[in-house]
Amino acid sequence: MMNHMRERQEVIRDYIVAELQKRGLCIKDVAMKLEKSQGAVQQVVRSWTSTRIIRNEL
Numbered sequence: 001m002m003n004h005m006r007e008r009q010e011v012i013r014d015y016i017v018a019e020l021q022k023r024g025l026c027i028k029d030v031a032m033k034l035e036k037s038q039g040a041v042q043q044v045v046r047s048w049t050s051t052r053i054i055r056n057e058l
Contacts, residue, residue: 012049 020026027045031038 009049013045016045016048 017027020030027041028038031041034041
């Protein structure tokens with residue numbers, strides 16, 4: 001079960017990054033626009049795709 005959830009997390013993260021790339025953006029660009037660190041933006045993306053949140057959606 002955990003492998004399935006981990007794989008799903010990775011797929012969702014990849015989707016988020018791909019959608020940014022379609023718009024010509026990357027995490028760094030988003031961070032600059034928000035005047036936040038790149039690490040902070042990455043942490044938000046990770047929190048959006050946390051196992052607990054995904055479990056709640058299911």
